[in-house]
Amino acid sequence: MNSNSPAQKLRFTKMHGAGNDFIVLNGIDQDLSNITREQWQKLAHRQFGIGADQILLVEKATRPDADFRYRIFNSDGGEVEQCGNGSRCFVRFVLDQGLSSKNPIRVEVAHTVLTLKSHPDGQVEVDMGAPVFEHSHIPFNSNGLASKQEFHEILYALPTSNHPGAHDDWVGVVSMGNPHAVQVVGDIDSAPVKEEGPFIEKHPAFPRRVNAGYMQVISRNQIKLRVYERGAGETLACGTGACAAVVSGIRRGMLDSPVKVQTRGGTLEISWGGIVNGVAQPVIMTGPAVTVFEGETEI
Numbered sequence: 424m425n426s427n428s429p430a431q432k433l434r435f436t437k438m439h440g441a442g443n444d445f446i447v448l449n450g451i452d453q454d455l456s457n458i459t460r461e462q463w464q465k466l467a468h469r470q471f472g473i474g475a476d477q478i479l480l481v482e483k484a485t486r487p488d489a490d491f492r493y494r495i496f497n498s499d500g501g502e503v504e505q506c507g508n509g510s511r512c513f514v515r516f517v518l519d520q521g522l523s524s525k526n527p528i529r530v531e532v533a534h535t536v537l538t539l540k541s542h543p544d545g546q547v548e549v550d551m552g553a554p555v556f557e558h559s560h561i562p563f564n565s566n567g568l569a570s571k572q573e574f575h576e577i578l579y580a581l582p583t584s585n586h587p588g589a590h591d592d593w594v595g596v597v598s599m600g601n602p603h604a605v606q607v608v609g610d611i612d613s614a615p616v617k618e619e620g621p622f623i624e625k626h627p628a629f630p631r632r633v634n635a636g637y638m639q640v641i642s643r644n645q646i647k648l649r650v651y652e653r654g655a656g657e658t659l660a661c662g663t664g665a666c667a668a669v670v671s672g673i674r675r676g677m678l679d680s681p682v683k684v685q686t687r688g689g690t691l692e693i694s695w696g697g698i699v700n701g702v703a704q705p706v707i708m709t710g711p712a713v714t715v716f717e718g719e720t721e722i
Contacts, residue, residue: 430721433466436516437473437715440508442659442688444715446475447516450482450494460500462722467498473720476658479509481517489531490523497654504533505600507662507708511547514539515712534600547712551663553703554670554695555598563596564628574676575698581626583619592619595671599706601653602633603667607677611639611647620651634661638668645683646672659688666706669693 433455436447446466448455466472475498482492493513495506513530517523518541527540538550558565569580571593580591581604594604604623608614614637623635635651650664651657665684672678673695681694689711696704 432719433722434717434719435466435473436520436717437475438512438516438713439688439715440511440660440662440712441686441691441710443477443508443661443686444475444659445477445479445509445512446473447479447512448481449520449522450480451522455480458722463496463500464498466720466722467496467500473718476652476655477503477506477509479506479513479516481513481522484531486531486536489529489536490525491517491528492531493537495532497652498656499654501654503601503653505663507549507551507599507664507666508660508710508712510537510539510549510551510662511708511710511712514541514547514549515714519714532600542709545711546709548707548709549662551599551666551706551708553705554667556596556703558596561596561598561602562630563602563633564630565596568628574674576671576674578675579628581623581628583615583622592623594623595675596633597667597670599663599666599670601663602629602631603636603664603671604629604633605636605638605664605668605671607672607675608637608639611637611649614639614649616649616651616657620657624651624653634664634667636661636664636668636671638672640672640677641685643677643679644681645685646678647685649687660686660691662691662708662710665691665693666695666708670695670706673697 478496480494540548578593620635639647650661691710694707
């Protein structure tokens, strides 16, 4: 949309999943094809726009095995592949808006199709697909990085800054449709998420950047988690980050499925069956999806 275009009315729904908040837009009944990256940024801006961690766009499916297509834009305006908390809000949105009466619903995202199921108690269950460990598919380049094996997981040493004497963070690397670097910390509250997260996010080992996860293990079935997300900064919850943390923790021999993941915005439950006969099993995430308000704005 150029600067000479007339203002466009935009209907939206504000939602959150465990505090990870979204602007959800119906791209089936309104034309959103010309919205620019700068306009996505303005909509997500917390002082000058509606405010959100991500913007979720509902569109018609482009493949026969899906009911809808689902696109995600970070608060910096960039489009990304996956958002776990957003997927739960997605299914709540399409059911509440009367766009579908199916349950479960199959949703097309960047590289796959997700199966989403709404429970009577308001919780939403998402089959997030299998975790990906192959470096070229994450993508991740480990050249020049020290590594060590811990149970079934290979950890890599990431320098936390360019300053001389800076320590390394040992991270497990996995993709849940988007890349994650997960490390274990002793105390989640004092973890240097805001200080080191931006450096890890843009580390050259990750050509598409990475989400930096900080996990404190409470018991074999409970963790606390903070995530510095690509293009959004630290959020109150990160669904794919919770999945990645649990997968990494199980592979490190620290956790047993299912795992309660306590984020700053709420609790998620993650189940993973591990690797069976050489095949990674799908990760199942269950958590809340809440509508905050509906409105109309002008762009």
